[in-house]
Structure formats: C-alpha cells, structure tokens
Amino acid sequence: MSKNSDFLSTLKSIANNVQLGNKSATDVADSVNAWIKESSEALKVKIEDEVERSVSKMGFVKRGEFEALKQEVAALKKGGAKTSATKKSSKKSTAKKTAVKKSADKKVEKKSAKKSSAKKVAK
Numbered sequence: 001m002s003k004n005s006d007f008l009s010t011l012k013s014i015a016n017n018v019q020l021g022n023k024s025a026t027d028v029a030d031s032v033n034a035w036i037k038e039s040s041e042a043l044k045v046k047i048e049d050e051v052e053r054s055v056s057k058m059g060f061v062k063r064g065e066f067e068a069l070k071q072e073v074a075a076l077k078k079g080g081a082k083t084s085a086t087k088k089s090s091k092k093s094t095a096k097k098t099a100v101k102k103s104a105d106k107k108v109e110k111k112s113a114k115k116s117s118a119k120k121v122a123k
Contacts, residue, residue, distance in 0.1 A: 014028050014031065014032075
C-alpha cells in the first residue's frame with residue numbers, strides 16, 4: 001500500500017507543479033514515461049526471477065541446457081559409431097582367425113588320420 005501512496009503523492013505533487021506553472025505538461029509526460037520504463041524493467045526482472053525459481057522447483061530444464069546436452073549426446077553417438085566400427089573389424093578378424101584355425105585343425109586331423117591308417121596297413 002505504501003507504493004500506491006507514494007505513487008499517488010508523486011502524481012499530486014506533479015499536478016500541483018503543473019498548475020502552479022513550475023513544470024510544463026511535456027516535462028510531466030517525459031517524467032511519467034521515464035518512470036514507466038524503469039518500472040517495467042524492474043517488473044520484468046522480478047517476473048523472470050520468479051519464473052526461473054518456479055521452473056527449477058518443477059525440475060524443468062532450460063533451453064540452453066537442453067541444447068548443450070543434445071550436442072553432447074550427438075558427440076557421444078559419433079564416438080560410439082567409431083567404437084562400433086572397431087568392434088565390427090575385431091569381429092571380422094576374430095572370424096578370420098577362427099576360420100584359419102579350423103582349416104589348420106582339419107589339416108592336422110588329415111595328417112594324423114593318414115599316419116594312423118599307414119600304421120594299420122603296416123601291422
């Protein structure tokens with residue numbers, strides 16, 4: 001209520017100054033416009049603070065934070081793609097090693113089979 005009283009008393013004093021001729025209507029209009037701009041800026045700051053406090057209580061994320069997180073995830077996915085490619089190439093090399101090992105095992109089995117059949121024939 002004190003702000004309303006201050007505002008009303010200010011308006012009354014301005015009106016008295018205009019009536020007495022101490023200030024012109026243009027000066028009063030300029031003063032009122034300046035006061036309105038200052039008040040609106042102060043009100044914007046208060047509203048922004050209250051909205052930010054309410055939003056943080058609700059657990060919402062700011063747009064800037066969301067965009068930063070989105071970029072980080074994209075970077076991690078790109079890094080994950082490189083890791084996947086490495087895993088795929090290691091799977092291929094493992095498959096090749098396994099195939100080579102199996103063919104080598106088959107050759108060893110064939111040789112041992114030949115030796116055992118030769119021993120049977122010799123007996």
